[in-house]
Amino acid sequence: MNRFPPWKYILIGFTLVVAFLYTLPNFFGEVPAVQVSPVRTSEKVDTALLGKVESLLKASNVPTSGVELAGNSIKTRFASTDLQIKAKDVLQNGLGVRYTVALNLVSASPSWLSSISALPMYLGLDLRGGVHFLLEVDMKAALEKAAIRYQNDFRTELRNDKIRYGRISREGNVVTVHFATRDQRDAAINKLGTTFTELALTPEDLAEGFTLTARLKPQTETKVQEFALQQNITTLRNRVNELGVAEPVIQQQGANRVVVQLPGVQDTAKAKDILGRTATLEIRMVDEQADPIQVSQGQAPFGDEIVSSREGGNIAVKKDVVLTGDSITDASPGFDNTSGQAAVHINLDGKGARIFRDVTRENVNKRMAILLIEKGVAEAITAPVIREEIGGGRVQITGMETAQEASDVALLLRAGALAAPMQIVEERTVGPSMGAENIEKGFHSNLWGFFAVVAFMVIYYRIFGLFSSIALAINGFFLIALLSMMQATLTLPGMAAIALTLGMAIDANVLINERIREEIRAGSTPQAAIHAGYDRAWGTILDSNLTTLIAGIALFWLGSGPVRGFAVVLCLGILTSMFSAVTVSRAMVNLTYGRQARLAKVSI
């Protein structure tokens, strides 16, 4: 009656082994490491860079305890934090600005565990220390910025077509053009309506004249806002790379917010400063007459400036600025229609387009440089050759080797500056000592609580209590293994949820044990009592766990930050406890008592 078919034991055994393997990495602790990753996401880390890192460290006599390629970064382990800091300086100087060199902690678990992706749990900021920012993008400002652009574009377009207009006013994100006559206005509707299909134009006849009011269509408004958010995220990512944070998280939250999490960052003042900084983009002509030898030595000819180029080496650019990044309304990766090469398409606003047309007409077959200026340092992103006069404000830059590189340049062009101002609306900083303290507190809560429950269960239910306790411990393993496998973020409330689910999981075993006692009291044989006990308790266990699961899911859905961490663990804990408390404990009971046909007494 109380026997499992062999496959059930094998299945349980298998899940136990898997759970144990995936729990294991959490016990090895962490070692100091230095992480090297490229600033540009398109750039791949390869064995060549690995070799360079190794030789740089060897040259400076910094002993490592292992260098490995992990994802798109190189992680080097060190025996002590002193060596780690020394190595960081060596690598930062040796590799230059194209790579981010950051201090990190990596799991000390052996590599065969990492090779089956058994990684330790991912600790939240409240456990490892760091900064969490929630930034809100000022969408009203983004729309106004768009309106200002249209204001300029209207002026250019109307002037080009020699349509006379009075003045162009703007209120919020509504642009109004004033005309003296109806004919002028109608001509303007024709012209502007075909050029700017994304706008809704409404004519109005007033006593003092004729007006044309332009508004963004709702779908354009959404596009402008999405664009602003994406651009701000890209900009933030570039800036965070500079901070040298090992595993930053930058993601969109809702329609107008960005979450930035910087584990391990202590200097929040500096972090805030860098995140809020404004960068600018400039287009300038390359000085073709400059002496290449002088340029490579960093000597600038008169009226020029030497900037480093992302394409390698230095180039001399004129000091006169052709255009600034404000003129770029959009940049997107694509392909050249004729050659099929990867390209970046740039849209300029009206004023920018006009200047660009004039400049390109006069400088065919010369090079123009696109510069990104941050902290007063200019760097050329790319310096393509002008093939022909470019009008219409649609510029194509070729010369990119891959589509990935094209999309990277497009991102950089857009990411130079923030599309709209951002404001920090939430900040949570946890110091490093606090993080370690929280881990310790969470761990102790679990440990002592667990031992107290076990002591009680064994005294009260004896052998069955022991089974229940073992099942509870296995539940803990399952839970930690699942969290490690999913790489879910463990927070302090998450640790509280582990304790709580352990306390609640014992409920299933108490239900079962009480039922078995009751059946024995009612005169059943021990075997029948065990069978009936597990059988009848199951419905109740299911019901009571499902109600808690409902609460957990709602918490996950509506919760934020710490509450979410709590909810994830709560939900997972309920699922694992149903398996461990019912199936695993039953397996133990069956193995112990199942074979004894004439079982007279059980210890419960």
Added chain:
Amino acid sequence: MLEFFPFKRTIPFMSWGKVTTAISLLTFLFSVWALWDKGLNLGVDFTGGTLIEVRTSQPADLNTIRTALEKTGLPEVSVQSFGTSRDVLIRLPVKSDANAAQTSNRVMAALQAADPTVELKRVDFVGPQVGKELYDNGALALLVVAFGIMAYLAIRFEWRFALAGMLANMHDIVIILGVFAFFQWEFTLTVLAGVLAVLGYSVNESVVVFDRIRENIRKMRGATIPEIIDDAITRTMSRTIITHGATQIMVLSMLFFGGEALHNFALALTIGIMFGIYSSVLVASPLLLMFGVKREHFIKPVEKKEEAVV
């Protein structure tokens, strides 16, 4: 066999209806009064504002810290010790100026100017808009959980059970909130998570009793409904106490070892567990009786069919 509750006879819980209803009503009214009169002491999570926790190398002199902070010109700074004598909690209300995010930097600069050994442990800054959203989402979560559980109980049992179970649990929630309001304990996001967990957890208790009632209705053919309910409660009593005891052990462990961060969370759970036992036994079941649960609600027209055949 070690037994805490070797009940040989059924305990007549239902006959105590008047007394238990009176107790419930009193505690409930007390809680409502506390909530109405004092209100919840909402943390920065919900009100918005800045909270800075620092640790000093020597036992902290709160007055020195206050004077140092007054010089920054920041209004309404509250300084109090937190847990130990070396831990200090500084609170600042939310300000209308846009540069609120810089507040913590200014505070730290002022503190470190006065005492360079001051160590930053934690900063929580929540903008007023975010605080309001967290508050709204919290209230929404409470409603969603309540209705979700009620819908589940209605499907699994019957609407009378669902309503009785839910009312009993809302009674627990109101009491937790009432106690928090009365003692002016700080109500944070973590506490809210605890309250919602209690809502899911304490309904377990009602489910276990309801399960027994349903089973008894089918088994105890001759008995009246109050007898059936009494029997169900008596038989699940032992399990109720032990289960809650086990959970409470864990919660106490958090209360003692979890530090300040988990302190109020553990308190909320403790109240929830205590009243969870009481309400599921002595509130949900009398309510069920009051709603007029009948045998026919569970024993469906099997007999009628047989008659038709005859």
